[in-house]
Amino acid sequence: MHPSSRHVMALYERHALAWDAARSRSLVERAWLDRFRSAMASGVDVLDLGCGAGEPVAGTLIRSGYRVTGVDASPSLVALAVQRFPQSTWIVHDMRSLALDARFNGIIAWDSFFHLTRDDQRAMFPIFRAHAAPGAALLFTSGPSDGEAIGTFEGEPLYHASLAADAYRTLLAENGFEVLQYVPEDETCGGHTVWLAKLSQDNRS
Numbered sequence: 001m002h003p004s005s006r007h008v009m010a011l012y013e014r015h016a017l018a019w020d021a022a023r024s025r026s027l028v029e030r031a032w033l034d035r036f037r038s039a040m041a042s043g044v045d046v047l048d049l050g051c052g053a054g055e056p057v058a059g060t061l062i063r064s065g066y067r068v069t070g071v072d073a074s075p076s077l078v079a080l081a082v083q084r085f086p087q088s089t090w091i092v093h094d095m096r097s098l099a100l101d102a103r104f105n106g107i108i109a110w111d112s113f114f115h116l117t118r119d120d121q122r123a124m125f126p127i128f129r130a131h132a133a134p135g136a137a138l139l140f141t142s143g144p145s146d147g148e149a150i151g152t153f154e155g156e157p158l159y160h161a162s163l164a165a166d167a168y169r170t171l172l173a174e175n176g177f178e179v180l181q182y183v184p185e186d187e188t189c190g191g192h193t194v195w196l197a198k199l200s201q202d203n204r205s
Contacts, residue, residue, distance in 0.1 A: 003146055004157035007116045009054035009073040009094070012052075015154045020053040023116055027056050028190045029110060030138060033035070036106060037064070039180055039198050041135025049095045054088075057110050062088055069104070071095055072112075072127020095127070096120055103133040109140040109190075112162050118146075121163060122171060129175040135201040138177055142168060144184040145172035146194045162193075172197050178188030 027033075044066045048058045051070030052138065059070045062085050074080050081090045089100040091100075095109070107128055108114075113121060128138055143149060143162025151158040163171075165182065172179055177197040183196060184193045 001149055002157070002159055004159040005117050005161070007156075008159050010073075011153065011156055011158060012077055014050075015156075016053070016074055016080070018154055020055075020077065023052065025056050026179055028188075028192075029057060030060070030126045031055075032189060032194055032196065033057065033191075034137040035196055036108065036137050037061075039137035039139075039196060041105045041133075041198075043133065045069070045102075045104045046108065047100075047104040047131055048105040049098070049107065049109040050108065050115075051078075051090070052080060052112075053077045054084050054090075057108060058088070059085065062170055069100075069102070070154065071098060071141075092155065096123065097137065098131070100126055100131060102131065104131055104136060105133050106111075106137045106139070107132060111141055111197075113140045114142050114162060115158075118161050120162055121161065125171040129178075129199070132177075132199045134199060135140055135146045136165075136199045137180075138172075138195070138197045138199070140195050141147055141192050142195060168195060176200055 046066050046068050048070045052073045071091045073094045074090050078092045146164040149160040183195040183198045185191050
């Protein structure tokens with residue numbers, strides 16, 4: 001495991017303002033957000049894991065009438081989200097130990113889940129399940145294949161990891177989710193590898 005895996009949260013906190021300024025607002029995610037909303041069985045409560053400063057993903061949903069609860073490990077990024085959308089709920093927390101007493105109609109982990117180690121990613125699927133209402137939609141990005149990739153931001157190494165596609169499919173199925181769409185390196189979405197899944201309406205445990 002690359003040592004940068006231990007420093008992702010600290011990197012985002014150190015460079016919160018630079019990250020927010022660099023974050024594209026072009027909304028290449030729009031088509032996937034539309035599919036996510038269509039997949040939600042009912043309700044308007046969305047959990048955004050790794051919400052950052054609230055733009056553009058959470059902001060797009062909020063402006064469309066959704067009730068967003070955003071979770072991020074960076075206090076500085078969450079503070080920016082609070083300034084922008086004070087009517088929404090923003091929580092400083094590590095998604096790996098999240099245990100809210102609430103279930104949501106949709107869960108997003110866009111450009112956040114893939115910063116976790118592969119073991120931590122595996123452990124996230126029961127957390128997704130614990131926070132998903134019956135019929136909930138789950139949207140997340142991963143890498144295109146099993147392995148680690150180290151990028152850079154502000155001159156520092158930025159960790160990414162991914163499981164193989166079959167491993168994600170197994171984890172989703174084990175936790176009651178059906179894969180609706182999977183597009184590796186989606187050319188219409190800036191090369192993101194995207195998963196859209198849905199929890200069974202009958203899955204109430």
